[in-house]
């Protein structure tokens with residue numbers, strides 16, 4: 001089996017899925033860019049700020065005439 005060690009291994013950016021070379025020159029790895037890194041950070045920040053458990057609508061005036 002031939003192994004090409006000329007190119008760095010490729011990883012998929014967690015944010016956009018773009019394949020990027022895992023090179024020491026990329027400060028944003030495993031992301032493809034600073035933008036994707038910030039997006040990912042914002043996503044989990046947004047998750048934490050989101051209120052879990054919205055009041056479920058449609059509980060009042062329930063018609064259950066079928067038995």
Ligand SMILES: [Zn+2]
Nearest residue numbers: 013016032036
């Ligand atoms: Zn990306």
